Amino acid sequence: MNPVIEESWRHVLADEFNKEYFTKLKDFLIAEKSKYKVYPSGGKIFNAFNSTPFHKVKVVILGQDPYHGPGQAHGLCFSVPKGVQPPPSLVNIFKEIQSDLGIAVPSHGNLQEWANQGVLLLNATLTVRAHQAGSHQGKGWEQFTDAAMTKLSEQRKQIVFFLWGSYAQAKIKLIDTQKHFVLKAPHPSPLSSYRGFFGCKHFSQANAYLEKMGYDPINWCLD
Numbered sequence: 001m002n003p004v005i006e007e008s009w010r011h012v013l014a015d016e017f018n019k020e021y022f023t024k025l026k027d028f029l030i031a032e033k034s035k036y037k038v039y040p041s042g043g044k045i046f047n048a049f050n051s052t053p054f055h056k057v058k059v060v061i062l063g064q065d066p067y068h069g070p071g072q073a074h075g076l077c078f079s080v081p082k083g084v085q086p087p088p089s090l091v092n093i094f095k096e097i098q099s100d101l102g103i104a105v106p107s108h109g110n111l112q113e114w115a116n117q118g119v120l121l122l123n124a125t126l127t128v129r130a131h132q133a134g135s136h137q138g139k140g141w142e143q144f145t146d147a148a149m150t151k152l153s154e155q156r157k158q159i160v161f162f163l164w165g166s167y168a169q170a171k172i173k174l175i176d177t178q179k180h181f182v183l184k185a186p187h188p189s190p191l192s193s194y195r196g197f198f199g200c201k202h203f204s205q206a207n208a209y210l211e212k213m214g215y216d217p218i219n220w221c222l223d
Contacts, residue, residue: 025140047075051115058118079111
């Protein structure tokens with residue numbers, strides 16, 4: 001697995017590709033793929049980075065690991081390709097957008113249009129074994145994606161970070177909260193969405209901040 005990753009990210013993360021953990025991660029993935037189905041497909045592993053160049057990131061939404069069902073994962077956290085039924089957490093995200101901004105729930109769950117506008121849809125772990133949630137955690141991906149978060153915090157300013165749930169909120173240690181805008185809420189999953197995700201109004205808050213800082217807001221409406 002030789003990373004095919006967008007040029008600005010390749011430059012920013014160049015040191016990571018040469019570290020021992022990344023070599024071990026590549027070896028692990030080669031072994032996994034020889035025995036199991038792994039999601040997403042190789043060309044989509046770095047989709048979040050390839051869709052949203054480093055210098056264009058306005059918002060970061062952090063997920064944990066990819067969906068592990070057939071056809072679901074395509075390298076953007078919470079997102080599924082068109083034609084695939086949106087999972088419950090994504091449905092709840094759409095419900096909150098509808099409540100917050102009055103935007104109708106879309107007919108599909110592909111968040112590519114957000115990524116194209118500067119929303120980095122980043123899972124902490126970028127691959128998973130089919131039907132086994134969390135199966136690729138602790139293999140090196142977290143070190144890689146933590147490095148990406150750290151570089152954004154250090155080299156950019158005025159980014160909005162959505163940290164939903166305790167796992168994502170633990171990443172606040174990587175973010176300079178004096179330079180960036182952090183929004184925290186419970187996870188949008190059905191198990192926790194009613195504890196404060198619904199009503200968090202993160203989408204309108206993010207746009208208000210971006211406009212205040214002189215940036216174009218995100219159009220959260222999906223065609």
